[in-house]
Amino acid sequence: MPGPPLRVDQQRAALIAAVEAEDDLGIELSVADAEFLVGWENVVLATSDGWILRFPRGSQQEYVREVAVLRRLAGRLPVPIPTIAATGKRRDFAVYRRLTGASLDLAAYDRADRQTRDRLATSIARFLAAMHGALSGDEIAELGVPAFGADGQPVVLPDEIAAAYGDRLAALQEEQRSLAARAHATVLLHDDLHPGNFVLDAPVGRLSGVWDFSCVSVGDPSQDFRYLVGDSMDLAERIASAYAARTGREIDLGLASVSLQLEEISDALEEGRDPTPYLT
Numbered sequence: 001m002p003g004p005p006l007r008v009d010q011q012r013a014a015l016i017a018a019v020e021a022e023d024d025l026g027i028e029l030s031v032a033d034a035e036f037l038v039g040w041e042n043v044v045l046a047t048s049d050g051w052i053l054r055f056p057r058g059s060q061q062e063y064v065r066e067v068a069v070l071r072r073l074a075g076r077l078p079v080p081i082p083t084i085a086a087t088g089k090r091r092d093f094a095v096y097r098r099l100t101g102a103s104l105d106l107a108a109y110d111r112a113d114r115q116t117r118d119r120l121a122t123s124i125a126r127f128l129a130a131m132h133g134a135l136s137g138d139e140i141a142e143l144g145v146p147a148f149g150a151d152g153q154p155v156v157l158p159d160e161i162a163a164a165y166g167d168r169l170a171a172l173q174e175e176q177r178s179l180a181a182r183a184h185a186t187v188l189l190h191d192d193l194h195p196g197n198f199v200l201d202a203p204v205g206r207l208s209g210v211w212d213f214s215c216v217s218v219g220d221p222s223q224d225f226r227y228l229v230g231d232s233m234d235l236a237e238r239i240a241s242a243y244a245a246r247t248g249r250e251i252d253l254g255l256a257s258v259s260l261q262l263e264e265i266s267d268a269l270e271e272g273r274d275p276t277p278y279l280t
Contacts, residue, residue, distance in 0.1 A: 003040045003057065004270060010043050012036040015055055018091040019045065025086040027095060029053070041192075041214040046098065052082070055093040056214070061144075063092045066214045068143050070094075073213070076134045078126055079199075080209045099211060104195040105203035106232055112204050120200070121238030123207040128239070129246045132187035132221055140188060140218055148189060148219025155266050157275070165279040172262055172279075179255040183220040191215040194227035221249055225256040226263070 008014060019031050031053065034045035041062075045053040056063035070084055082096040109117065135143070157169060190197075192215040199209030221243070228236040233253075240251035261278055268275040 002038065002267075002271075006038065006043065006057075010055065010057060012045070015043065015045055015053070015093075018055075018088065018093070019053060021090055022088055024089065025095065027051070027086050029095070039212075041212075050098045050100075051095060052098050053093055053095050055091075058214075060092055062214065063094075065144055066216070067094055069145065069216050070213055072139060072143065073134055077130050077210070079123075079207055081213065082211065099199045099209035101199035101201060101208045102203045102205065104198050104200055106195065108204045109232065109235065116204055117234070117238055118242070119206060120204060121235060122242045124198075124239050125242035125246055127207055127210060128190075128193070128221070128224060128243055131190050132224075132247070135188050145188065146217050148191065148217045148223050150217070152266065155262065155269065157269070161276060161279075165276060168279050169265065172258055172265075176255065176258045176262060179252060179258065180220060182252070183222070183255075185221055185249050186218055187221045189217050189219050189221070189224050191217045191219075191224065192227070193224050195231055220252075220255065221247075222252040222255045223259055225251055225253060226260040229253055229256045230260050230264075 015036070016031050016034070019029060029047060029051055030049070031045050031047060034047045034053070037044040037046060039057075041058055042054045042056055044055070047053070056066070067084060067087060070082055073081060074083060080099055082094075082099070084094050084096050086095040087093065088095075104120075109120070135145070155169060155173075157166060162169075190210070190213065192212050193210075197211040198207060199211065200206065201208045225236050225240060228239060236253060236256070240253060244250050264278040265275045267273075268278060
């Protein structure tokens with residue numbers, strides 16, 4: 001399970017009770033048999049008839065911001081994103097229809113020809129270019145979109161690990177600072193862009209939808225490539241090339257890689273896992 005342990009009020013039974021306590025959603029929902037899904041930022045009830053009910057694991061401020069950002073982005077991006085149909089009144093949660101399509105098959109991608117790979121990469125680059133310019137500076141300020149990494153906590157290694165790997169962590173942090181200092185652009189980041197949040201028109205087709213805008217932030221466009229680097233460097237390189245051709249902005253995949261490595265260390269510590277595989 002990603003993230004820290006769930007509280008009692010974040011368990012499936014509590015979510016179902018919260019939905020059933022709502023009396024003015026304006027939507028008929030049947031959640032008794034809903035699938036229960038757990039993510040870092042949210043817990044979800046997914047109904048058999050295609051409704052997604054998304055409950056935040058973070059603060060109310062983060063939830064309110066995500067709802068406002070989704071509503072502001074409506075109609076501004078080249079592929080569908082969640083369209084909020086209702087929100088809870090007694091408890092914070094958002095309701096929207098499931099985006100339908102295929103998941104990315106990375107094994108099939110590895111076997112695909114160059115034209116197929118480039119077609120997928122170009123469609124993702126098109127989304128990123130639009131996302132990165134979708135809100136004005138005034139809108140970003142109005143919505144309270146945070147700077148990249150603003151909500152993160154400093155990485156502190158346990159003493160027994162710090163003795164062997166403290167210097168390595170310090171070197172990674174300095175490398176990230178040095179690379180980030182060279183950034184020339186600040187854009188609206190999706191900030192959680194990985195294959196699990198893609199909807200495609202075929203397993204190695206074109207992008208046809210994007211999930212999960214709960215991490216939206218402002219920063220170097222290279223940061224939106226960090227999970228892509230971890231999943232497929234070939235795909236990341238092709239998207240970066242197509243993105244640069246479309247926007248004129250060069251992507252630093254080195255910055256994306258070191259940011260991912262530091263995040264993996266932080267996540268391992270938060271979940272009580274051994275971080276040393278990410279420090280070697």
